[in-house]
């Protein structure tokens with residue numbers, strides 16, 4: 202979506218503004234006492250243009266406040282404060298009884314799109330876009346076919362409690378998440394504006410492919426959750442239907458035809474309600490290709506080819522509805538049915554985590570273990586805040602950083618652990634701290650340094666068991 206050009210005279214940089222509630226302390230002040238401080242490095246914005254930054258506010262489960270009222274209250278709060286904008290939580294103001302009663306948390310999101318190299322967005326450069334939402338606690342609703350087999354689909358009301366925090370926990374480099382978010386936003390906008398598909402062609406099918414355990418399914422779910430929050434003014438209701446393609450085909454093929462019909466009839470009903478935004482997630486689409494191939498080679502009943510074709514036809518029908526996004530995943534690209542690959546507009550490869558991503562995944566694991574008291578005995582403070590990858594890299598190049606500093610030593614160890622995990626999937630990395638803990642001779646009162654040593658050993662052990 203485009204960022205409107207706006208003159209930001211109502212919020213010019215004000216030297217006297219105090220920065221009481223800043224996420225990170227940064228000064229927007231004009232230099233007065235000599236020597237003047239170096240001017241802050243500005244993100245790539247024009248002087249008369251502000252960048253749109255999303256601010257997400259989650260309502261308490263008990264709240265019955267109107268979303269519009271909460272949004273206005275948060276906008277007023279943000280106008281009053283000279284925040285610097287970096288990703289992360291902002292405290293709910295306790296001096297505002299309305300917000301304190303209704304809002305569980307407020308979070309600034311996606312500023313990394315605009316800032317690089319530790320630059321900071323200051324309040325006058327930002328146009329906050331506030332999204333208020335309440336999590337659904339309903340849980341998944343399964344297809345009850347009653348034959349004791351795997352359900353062929355699950356359905357969630359979004360945003361769902363189960364997917365809360367999933368987007369933030371997935372770590373990729375190269376802006377993959379932002380790319381997906383922008384793609385989906387553009388697709389919804391084009392449909393909404395009724396762009397003529399004969400003149401400009403696009404669709405709402407996304408295919409994520411790559412090795413197992415790289416977070417493809419999670420990323421699809423997290424994307425659906427994000428979009429349900431970001432588009433809730435236009436679509437007050439969102440649903441996610443997770444189709445288990447594998448289970449569709451593991452049943453007798455005569456059954457499969459009925460299942461596909463039943464499933465899409467249900468989806469069609471959801472889609473007919475124009476205030477609904479519907480996400481259809483088809484995991485492991487390669488099983489469709491396999492079924493078609495087997496049918497062609499004669500080893501499966503020709504019913505199967507009809508089922509695959511029925512599925513593709515149904516998908517084509519859905520494409521004409523503006524309020525559907527089809528998300529698909531596959532562990533292999535080569536074997537995916539060509540008809541399927543052709544249908545997807547965005548095909549993103551989701552690979553194994555890079556060194557930076559591995560470091561950040563392990564860092565988030567360490568923070569969680571410290572927060573919950575599994576790791577302790579940290580000498581410097583009660584709270585262990587391990588610097589991020591960029592700071593660690595910088596620190597390692599600074600001679601004044603002494604080897605004896607505990608934090609510096611930990612960063613180095615964490616980096617070594619991340620290096621030792623080369624070749625591991627995101628899924629294995631997230632399990633590694635658990636396996637490490639289980640392997641400790643004295644798992645109580647474990648200090649982070651000893652834990653990281655053990656983690657390197659455990660990682661080597663795990664990697665040696667991987668097939669070539």
Ligand SMILES: Nc1ncnc2c1ncn2[C@@H]1O[C@H](COP(=O)(O)OP(=O)(O)OP(=O)(O)O)[C@@H](O)[C@H]1O
Nearest residue numbers: 370371372413414415416417418419532627628631
């Ligand atoms: N890049 C990543 N960053 C953080 N966590 C990750 C990452 N990749 C995977 N994970 C972790 O691995 C778990 C499993 O991921 P998920 O099942 O979504 O992967 P997948 O690629 O769909 O795997 P499969 O193809 O085997 O089904 C996620 O819940 C997440 O905790």
